[in-house]
Amino acid sequence: TYWPPVDRQGMPGFPKVLEAIYQAWRTNRQNVRQTASQVLGYLSASAGGAPAGGELTGKIADEAVRRLSAQFDPEWGGFGRAPKFPQASVLEFLLRHCRRTDDERPLEMLAVTLDRMAEGGIYDHLGGGFARYSVDDEWLVPHFEKMLYDNAQLMSVYLDAWRLTGREGYRRVVEETADWTLREMRSPEGGFYAALDADSEGVEGKFCVWTAGEIDALLDPEEADLVKLHYGVTESGNFEGQSILHVDRPLTGLAESSGESVTALAERLDRARGKLLTAREGRVRPGTDTKIIVSWNGLTIGALASAGAALGRSDLVDAARIAATLIVDEGIRENGGLARTLTAGQAGGDGMLEDHAFLADGLIALYAATAEHRWLEHAHKLARIIVERFAHTDGPGFFDTGAGHEQLIIRPRELQDGAIPCGNSVAIDVLLSLAHLREDERYSRYVDATLSSLATPMTEHPTAFGRFLAVLERTLADQRQLVLAGGTETAELSAAFMTRYEPFVTLAHAMDGDEGEGWPTLGNRPIPSGLSAAAFLCQGMTCLPPVTSPSALLGHLDAALR
Template sequence: MSSFLTPDGKPFWGGTYFRPDTFTSLLKQVAQLWQQDRPKLIAQANNITNAVRQLTAASGKAREVGENAIEQAIINILARHDDFLGGFSSAPKFPNENLLLLLLESAQRGNKQALAAAEKTLMAMAQGGIYDQIGGGFHRYATDDHWLTPHFEKMLYNQAHLARAYVIAYQLTGKAIYATVARQTLDYVLREMTSDQGGFYSATDADSEGEEGLFFLWTPAQIRAVLNKKETQLALSLYDVTEAGNFEGKNILSLPVSLEKYAKKHAIPVAELNKKVELIRKKLRRARDKREPPLRDDKIITAWNGMMITTLAQAADILEAPRYLVAAQTAANLIWSKLKKGQGELWRVYLHGNASISAHQNDYAYFAEALLTLYDTSGERAWLKRAKEIVEGMLTHFWDKEQTGFFMNRADNTLLIVRPKSPADSAIPSGNAVAVRVLAMLATRTGEPGYGDKANATLNAFSEAITRYPSRYAYMLLAADELLHGELGMRRYGARGAVKAMAKLENNWIVVELNMREGWHINAHQPLQKNLIATRLDGEQLGQVFYPKPDYLRLSFQQSTLALYQGKVRLRGKLLSQKPGALSVKVQFQACDDKRCLPPEEMVFNVR
């Protein structure tokens, strides 16, 4: 794009794709007009600037975004869903992670139709050529309706958000295929898109050796050269590899049927088939690694690294894989040490040992989301402290004090003629959407209501646009759902962040772990005083509940001895029966420090 600007940076004309001779002539004409008719050009520049301001400004009238917008977004997304082939459009087919994550959020609230649609698309992609069946990870999009033929580029943000979707789907359903795809995708990132310092690279190209997709393609002869006879027969059959090929005389590997259906059809135990497939994948990957790989974009971008850190930390938790937490912490420490330019300030890009470009608002939002997820998974308060610093920096440099919401750029960024806002999702969730979720999370974890106020104000700023086109704001509505109904997952925060609770299933027991911040306590299950609220674990499918032995203490506000729980305690409830689906349990408690008691609280967990 070539733009002609006034001295104060306002554009009065622009265009694209000029030939050198045409551009030279154009420069002379513009120079002549500037000398002869400058007021007209300045007036045109002012008109364009005003139009840009109107286009990017937040909604004038703020209305709260509530149940209707979330419900309507789900309806719209389901109406777009391809119930036969998965996805949300005809070719080219993009993963649309934002829509998938909102569907999965709704599914966790009990929406079976949303879960069915999400599963259809997740399974279709996992079996298609858009998924790298040998190396793991997803290509950017599919050029056909069946997810077979991808544009072979791989983007870090796709890996982050798709792996997150598969992790959540596994948590929801317990289906091993989702955990497998998530692990293979994350392992691909750690193996091929991670720097020596632990940061994550941005992308790999579609081409190698001058041909699109060549690195990923196979012929029967190439497979026979790597595998033994039985392995070759299985690979050719399983991945539908033919002499004619399905892409320029070669084969994109895909799974025409799922491994479960293939195992049933060929009378092979699923576990045995999985072992054989994993061996085939390893052998073919080792052979493929000898080829010339696609070029890699080695930029480490703060926002995109934040996405991957969030997913790795969440995967470490749900998949019970500590190595993912180590990788997430390493990357977060790299961003903190190399891309932090000052107190609450970030750089956007790290390349060849140098940090550059002042971070955008979405860099702050995504990195803060990552730091909060690290805090959730690890329990280390240093991550919470860092998250708070980054959020304060985001509020200082990007918050619109007049209309609320966040600008994309800082006030001292003079490259843009106006300060735009970007509330709608694109290929990734918008910076404003992530900020709403981050602010809500921080309010819950710190007990500081000002963060929640800012989250609500951001939603209100864009409420009119969200009401008109709700599905364009999928991630912001996911954040709104958490803001309205509380967060989902295994963890909850109460007592203004002083009590952290986690519920899980251990064999035939429901276990709720309560972790109280130093200086805080909750009443025991049998308080010594009748007027105190007891800690209780209840559930329709729970039998006997076992509570820990309390501590007996005297505190400054109470002369008599109290029966208390402090530090970390576990409540264990015996399951009477284990029905399909989620098990609902409720924890009741009242938290106090040595000066005051907070109102009683209840936490409801849906444990799978």
């Protein structure tokens, strides 16, 4: 966890924590030893066999939604009280539940949460991207640290929300967050850095906040007035005498009161934002954690690839491809497993379950976006390593460390999703995708066994099992595969599909000859005579007649899936 250097916002400073540890060891050593022994016993028990399994039905998801509704903040969104974290895994579950059912409650919770976060101070209204969490219920005052993993996940959530609803505000958040990722988090080699600090010049948030006087000095009067009204910048401020930018008065309301069009105000606001961003770049910047963490890069590769394909942004797909190439070329050990980090070109540490699972998930998304089969093959190699080196021998699920990892007090096995999903939930999501593409029942059994063992906790504590619940939604839905045949000629068909939110359809690309060995779903697909590309919507090995145009494909999907 994070300890500030001095006491802050109810958290003790790290020196105080160290002093308390020292005093406890000096004055109460026997109790410390006894507590440590009890904790070790608990950890050993929790890492042992599987809990009792349960039947996997839609009732689990329905009850999870009901419990989330009870925790939901109807005014400001999110679940529970401050401090508020984005909880991207829970939002992804709600998105999939919306798509599978006719339940309107998840969409309402999603809309309020995504709107309020995008309007709040947790979102960077000049440079894009989200801070780690909000210290208040209103998403106004963030802990200003920006994490790569948060932004990768939220990029994916807002992208899927745009695909589902068509709301342009969500698309804007995706593009701005993607642009921030490429502009500020990308290493010269093409990997992505871990985080930006909260502090600059020893003061948290100094890089991001503004005074009314600074706004007036940098902008012309009309621009300054608009920025102050729209973003709630006042003389007194909302954070230690300065202002955190947040949407205080929407442009629609300002247009009504001023008599100007929303378009004219938006253009003026964009000009002003550009000037402020340029001025902000002249400030002392927060520090950057330049580690390239493989798992977090896996999240980012998947988010950028999917966003680029859906939005027609080839630069985002290219960035995902370059990052994937870097990790595959430099982050794979001699035994085929992954390193944990890349720093200054040096691989460090043994890759954990999450590194293998997150990267495999990202590579599957990159494969879907590019039709480059090498990424699918790399993902499958990682999946085999997960099964061979991380699988629990006495129960379902996977350990966090591989079989050859250095010996720890216990071999850890995380089975709850937090700020990032746990390795287990992403691993079974990957295995489910590969099970459908390879017709491999062994992978499906890992998925079912792991979910079954968590049936009760998923129901009772949904905020801790968001990604597991999202995988459950896939098992409850009628899974299909969309196989595109025709090589590069399939680009229009692929682009049409990628604009749709279809979490229960796995996009794949047909393989010719020996290339398709082991991928029965992707074997040779005959294209109708006289045409260069076709799309086959399949369920298992049974496929509907092919369609050859984007409009026909979308009609095909509507008829089959709705």
